[in-house]
Amino acid sequence: APPVLEISSLCVDYGVGEGAVRALHDVDLTLRRGEVLGLAGESGSGKSTLAYAVTRLLSPPGVITGGDVRYHPREGSPVDVLAMTPQQLRAFRWQEVSIVFQGAMNSLNPVHTVRAQLTDVLKAHRPQMSRAERVERARELLSLVGISPDRLGAYPHQLSGGMRQRVMIAMALALEPEIVIMDEPTTALDVVMQRQILRQLVRLREELGFSVVFITHDISLLIEFSDRIAIMYGGRIVEQAGAADIYRDPRHPYSDGLLHSFPALRGPRRELTGIPGSPPDLRSMPSGCAFHPRCPKAFDPCGRRTPRLAPVGTDTGRSVACWLNDDDHDRRSGEK
Numbered sequence: 001a002p003p004v005l006e007i008s009s010l011c012v013d014y015g016v017g018e019g020a021v022r023a024l025h026d027v028d029l030t031l032r033r034g035e036v037l038g039l040a041g042e043s044g045s046g047k048s049t050l051a052y053a054v055t056r057l058l059s060p061p062g063v064i065t066g067g068d069v070r071y072h073p074r075e076g077s078p079v080d081v082l083a084m085t086p087q088q089l090r091a092f093r094w095q096e097v098s099i100v101f102q103g104a105m106n107s108l109n110p111v112h113t114v115r116a117q118l119t120d121v122l123k124a125h126r127p128q129m130s131r132a133e134r135v136e137r138a139r140e141l142l143s144l145v146g147i148s149p150d151r152l153g154a155y156p157h158q159l160s161g162g163m164r165q166r167v168m169i170a171m172a173l174a175l176e177p178e179i180v181i182m183d184e185p186t187t188a189l190d191v192v193m194q195r196q197i198l199r200q201l202v203r204l205r206e207e208l209g210f211s212v213v214f215i216t217h218d219i220s221l222l223i224e225f226s227d228r229i230a231i232m233y234g235g236r237i238v239e240q241a242g243a244a245d246i247y248r249d250p251r252h253p254y255s256d257g258l259l260h261s262f263p264a265l266r267g268p269r270r271e272l273t274g275i276p277g278s279p280p281d282l283r284s285m286p287s288g289c290a291f292h293p294r295c296p297k298a299f300d301p302c303g304r305r306t307p308r309l310a311p312v313g314t315d316t317g318r319s320v321a322c323w324l325n326d327d328d329h330d331r332r333s334g335e336k
């Protein structure tokens with residue numbers, strides 16, 4: 001499928017000058033039309049920073065210090081997201097890209113009904129719709145996410161956590177965006193609920209044709225629902241591949257560690273070993289490969305040189321940033 005969002009060499013810092021820390025390093029990532037892309041990584045790896053940066057919602061002290069984000073509309077030529085005017089951005093968000101944020105179910109306005117919150121989005125962006133049309137559309141949106149339209153008059157506190165989350169998804173879909181980004185929308189919910197909501201989103205994706213970026217640290221959920229997965233560590237993407245390929249054969253030792261941090265969904269049981277140590281501190285990033293102090297396979301070049309994300313062997317669509325996968329190094333050292 002053709003790309004819908006192309007991110008290249010994206011860099012983000014928090015702060016400027018002396019005190020600045022780099023939260024994203026040269027991130028390259030392509031979202032294709034209609035796919036579900038899973039983004040995984042421990043807390044602090046930069047997942048939300050990436051979501052905020054590509055939608056231009058990053059607020060100070062966050063600054064985009066380099067790179068390129070290109071949006072490909074269904075018709076017309078690609079658009080430079082980083083060069084958009086405030087007016088263009090307003091249209092871009094909601095109509096082209098929408099985000100459901102971490103903990104979003106608590107960001108519904110407690111004093112407004114579901115109807116009011118859904119129709120407000122429509123009112124702001126579709127001024128030509130009549131009141132009756134907006135209410136009709138709100139009913140339609142609720143049904144779409146599996147909530148009875150009878151609940152239109154409900155206040156957030158009258159809904160369960162799962163239903164509030166669905167309302168947030170309904171709002172995100174209100175203007176039929178091409179891309180829906182879900183930033184760990186389900187942390188507060190139990191696993192059964194998380195799976196239900198994801199299943200629903202994937203079904204809606206098939207019906208409506210949008211692309212999904214789904215962000216979580218629970219890689220087992222991603223394996224079940226994503227087409228492709230990108231794994232982040234210390235502000236970099238360290239591996240990117242088809243979900244099944246990563247599950248079967250993770251190439252980056254960190255991907256392997258993440259897979260062993262969550263129970264397998266099906267197939268043979270994995271031993272849960274987790275990853276020893278803790279994620280790096282941005283203010284004192286390890287030299288070379290940032291994962292080297294925790295990596296069971298670290299060897300000679302790892303502490304000195306930073307591996308770049310590069311395609312691996314003949315595996316189409318897979319790229320890895322690890323010296324173990326570097327052919328030149330293999331040739332030099334004769335090891336694999």
Ligand code: ATP
Pocket residue numbers: 014023041042043044045046047048049050060061062102184217282
């Ligand atoms: P989580 O899984 O906990 O949501 P994440 O992968 O989304 O983590 P980010 O929130 O993107 O991680 O944070 C990436 C890094 O940037 C972290 O080290 C964080 O401390 C730092 N960071 C985030 N927001 C700010 C801020 N406003 N000011 C300074 N540093 C920040």
Ligand code: SF4
Pocket residue numbers: 252253254289290291292293295296297298299302307321322323324
């Ligand atoms: Fe481990 Fe070295 Fe690969 Fe980093 S580059 S993941 S330290 S083997």
Ligand code: MG
Pocket residue numbers: 047048049102183184
């Ligand atoms: Mg986050």
